[in-house]
Amino acid sequence: MARRSQGTKLHLAVLCLVVSCHAIGLSDLMERASQRSDQLPVLGMFSFSLDSHFPPMGRVMMPRPSMCHTSSLQTPKDKEQALRVSENELISLARSLLLAWNDPLLLLSSEAPTLPHPSNGDISSKIRELQDYSKSLGDGLDILVNKMGPSSQYISSIPFKGGDLGNDKTSRLINFHFLMSCFRRDSHKIDSFLKVLRCRATKMRPETC
Amino acid sequence: MWGEVGGALVLLLLSEVLDCIGISPPGKPVLINCRSPEKETFTCRWDPGFDGGLPTTHHLYYQKEDSYGMYECPDYQAAGSNSCFFNKSHTSIWVNYNITVVAINSLGSTVSDPLEVDVMYIVQPNAPENVTVSVVETEESPHLLVKWEPPHEADTRSGWITLTYQLRVKRQNKKESEWEEYASGKQTQLIIYSLHPGEVYMVQLRCKLDHSLWSEWSTTTHTEVPDYFLKERSIWIVVTVFSAFIILLVTFTLAMKRKYVKHCLLPPVPGPKISGLDTQLLKSGRSEDILSSLINQGFPPTIATKDQQVDYLLVFDSEQVTPDLQNGQTRTNNSIDHGCYDHSLLMEANNKEVKVGGRETVEQGYSEGLESTFRKTKGLSTDVTSHPYPQKKPFNNVTETPKQATVSSKYRSLSHHKDLWDSLARHLDYRETVVKSQSNCDDKHNLSSQNIVTPSKDIGYVEVHRWTKSIGLKVLVPKMDKRQDYSKVSVVENDNVVLLKRETVPLNCTSCKVGGNQSEKCLQQKPCKPNMTVPAKEGVHIGSNGYVEPVTMSHTL
Numbered sequence: 001m002a003r004r005s006q007g008t009k010l011h012l013a014v015l016c017l018v019v020s021c022h023a024i025g026l027s028d029l030m031e032r033a034s035q036r037s038d039q040l041p042v043l044g045m046f047s048f049s050l051d052s053h054f055p056p057m058g059r060v061m062m063p064r065p066s067m068c069h070t071s072s073l074q075t076p077k078d079k080e081q082a083l084r085v086s087e088n089e090l091i092s093l094a095r096s097l098l099l100a101w102n103d104p105l106l107l108l109s110s111e112a113p114t115l116p117h118p119s120n121g122d123i124s125s126k127i128r129e130l131q132d133y134s135k136s137l138g139d140g141l142d143i144l145v146n147k148m149g150p151s152s153q154y155i156s157s158i159p160f161k162g163g164d165l166g167n168d169k170t171s172r173l174i175n176f177h178f179l180m181s182c183f184r185r186d187s188h189k190i191d192s193f194l195k196v197l198r199c200r201a202t203k204m205r206p207e208t209c
Numbered sequence: 210m211w212g213e214v215g216g217a218l219v220l221l222l223l224s225e226v227l228d229c230i231g232i233s234p235p236g237k238p239v240l241i242n243c244r245s246p247e248k249e250t251f252t253c254r255w256d257p258g259f260d261g262g263l264p265t266t267h268h269l270y271y272q273k274e275d276s277y278g279m280y281e282c283p284d285y286q287a288a289g290s291n292s293c294f295f296n297k298s299h300t301s302i303w304v305n306y307n308i309t310v311v312a313i314n315s316l317g318s319t320v321s322d323p324l325e326v327d328v329m330y331i332v333q334p335n336a337p338e339n340v341t342v343s344v345v346e347t348e349e350s351p352h353l354l355v356k357w358e359p360p361h362e363a364d365t366r367s368g369w370i371t372l373t374y375q376l377r378v379k380r381q382n383k384k385e386s387e388w389e390e391y392a393s394g395k396q397t398q399l400i401i402y403s404l405h406p407g408e409v410y411m412v413q414l415r416c417k418l419d420h421s422l423w424s425e426w427s428t429t430t431h432t433e434v435p436d437y438f439l440k441e442r443s444i445w446i447v448v449t450v451f452s453a454f455i456i457l458l459v460t461f462t463l464a465m466k467r468k469y470v471k472h473c474l475l476p477p478v479p480g481p482k483i484s485g486l487d488t489q490l491l492k493s494g495r496s497e498d499i500l501s502s503l504i505n506q507g508f509p510p511t512i513a514t515k516d517q518q519v520d521y522l523l524v525f526d527s528e529q530v531t532p533d534l535q536n537g538q539t540r541t542n543n544s545i546d547h548g549c550y551d552h553s554l555l556m557e558a559n560n561k562e563v564k565v566g567g568r569e570t571v572e573q574g575y576s577e578g579l580e581s582t583f584r585k586t587k588g589l590s591t592d593v594t595s596h597p598y599p600q601k602k603p604f605n606n607v608t609e610t611p612k613q614a615t616v617s618s619k620y621r622s623l624s625h626h627k628d629l630w631d632s633l634a635r636h637l638d639y640r641e642t643v644v645k646s647q648s649n650c651d652d653k654h655n656l657s658s659q660n661i662v663t664p665s666k667d668i669g670y671v672e673v674h675r676w677t678k679s680i681g682l683k684v685l686v687p688k689m690d691k692r693q694d695y696s697k698v699s700v701v702e703n704d705n706v707v708l709l710k711r712e713t714v715p716l717n718c719t720s721c722k723v724g725g726n727q728s729e730k731c732l733q734q735k736p737c738k739p740n741m742t743v744p745a746k747e748g749v750h751i752g753s754n755g756y757v758e759p760v761t762m763s764h765t766l
Binding site for chain 2: 038043064065066071075077078079080082083185188189191192195196197198199200
């Protein structure tokens, strides 16, 4: 038995070695991550023109973007700030933001079928697509941080407190739309951070930025 | 209460008076849009509206979502009139700006509707710059190489901006042609294939920043593709058509003159013309005829030498063994001159197949000569003379062994001929001798007067033996008392006359040179008669088979 376990250990070690030899380089991982984040079909949500179905009312009642649950996370606000941020922090921010949207997406996917909108079926399928994309991006980023080292693995936890979208139809639509716009902004942030990160990772080839 | 009413009335009156004059507070300005070309700065523009007849100033105020307080536009000049330029320090992304414009004149101010702006949404880059289009001429096909640069303000090096490009192409001359669009990704060059030679192409470019709005199309670049390529192709087409036409013409001509072409390319092979060979006979298909006719040819032509002569003889079948052979041989060598002639042996030999190893060629020569001899003689049976050309048909009344029509069969066939003796006896070349019968030769076999034909020493002749009881053995031998060699040709007179030279040796006369100093060498036993040395007249005649034959005049001694 001991021999067998030794044998399997050896076998695993060899396998790991082989796998790591053929493992994808960091720059390639970055490239893939940025491509995935670029493809996030958030904008597809806004083709449904949710805001046209709002009843006419004052803008005051509209939730403010500062009321997004991720606004508590301090992120760079312009290019200089973004370029000053370290790579570890950039990847941490990206992962934190992505993680923060797992719960809201779950809520949205459960609420979408009953949404008072003519194409709520398409909306719910789009939500599912969003979920898949963000999950695969999250997995890719996890692999990436394993390569980058332990200091990059810190994630800020951002809780989501919204229980449901509301009671009446109008508020549900409004809240749905508001959540989508928040997600759109955050996905744009993630994409920008990853692209800056990618450019920094491929220092020898500046033309790929 | 009366004061407020009075104040309101005064204002109303005032505004009415002002309207009659034509001045009013400014109209409401409208914010048109805000644009950021590189995600670092942005510019807002507004429409001022009616100014109310008075000089009006406009002020833009903004409020950011994450800070408190109202701020005024930092730069009204940079982007032109009725615009506000936010430089890098004043620009924040992922932050909502609440922007309003206020128009102020002496009579009042008017505030526009607010505009919510997030820089993220208002990005629209400028068009790509430095578009160069060049025609690259390769041997296969020319193509267009389009190169450009990103707008100069865009910072692509740090990764803050990722530009994607789009290109469109159109042919200028074709009126209904549409723009063809090609995506270029992040590359700053593109190759366009499948060009029409001689056309002018228009190229435009635009770009996009991440998920931003597309830029405006760049200014059109015109390029002309040279049309040499078309000429080359047309030459090839002409050449192909012409050669196809020629090929068709040639094929048609050949088809018309099929026979002539066939005759030219595949000339008819001349059939074999072997003298004496009858193709009709061959076609008839009788094997004995064929074989006999083949054997009758003088092939291979041989010149009989002394060695090959006459030792011919009598070989029997395999049952009868050699001792007889040897006896026969010795006997036959001396057959004519010596005594007991075993006629019976010859009879037997003739009646059987004769196999002589290695001497068949000689026999064939004999047989041919025999045939020619026979033909010369007139008065033979109609079987022979009725066929003027060499005839291979043997005598019909002869039973021969079908398999091997060898030499002896021919002899046998001749021997059965009834007029053989008489005809040969009359022949010039033959003489009759009689071998006297000997007492010790017993008449073993009850021989009838049969002719036995054997080849003689000389080529082309045979000897015929006949046993007659009363007389004995009569032999017809050719008159070859002189050695007859081939003649020497003295002169050729015509196409068909040849004069031959003959040296005759007079009998009983030794060689003697007439005249001269050699006379002492002459051994003269008898005087040579002068008339004996007269050279015989020579002549020539053409035989029936086409060969020239010497004619010997009869000599008289």
